[in-house]
Amino acid sequence: MRRKIGIVNDPIDAKAMAQWEEIDATAAKLEIKIVKADVRKPEDVEEAFQKFDEERTEVAIVLQSNLLFLEQANIAAAAATMRVPTVYGYRVHVDAGGLISYGVDLNACVYRAACEGMRKSTTR
DSSP states (O other), rough: OOOEEEEEEEOOHHHHHHHHHHHHHHHHHHHHHHEEEOOOSSTTHHHHHHHHHHHOOSSSEEEEOOOHHHHHHHHHHHHHTTOOOOEESSSHHHTTTOOOOOOOOHHHHHHHHHHHHHHHHOOO
């Protein structure tokens, strides 16, 4: 039986397009069935997770995009309601109630960048 993975995709965001191409190519090599759900507006989030439930996906991956970042609470709620284990590209999704993240903590990145900027400005 082929494994099924749901992908929450934002087809408008360039960051998500590159991620989608990489996932699609890898899934074919590993014989994984991808269930793609395009989210173009906030109202599409619930439908995406309903689709994953109907298709009986084992897990969902939320790609990194501006819209999906802004909809973090809505996505976490939909994933929990449909009981779909979900992996996120940004740590803030976990802070909003998501299961697990493979990505960076953006707040920590901003903090480090600010500290580095301050350090450079005081050493001149």
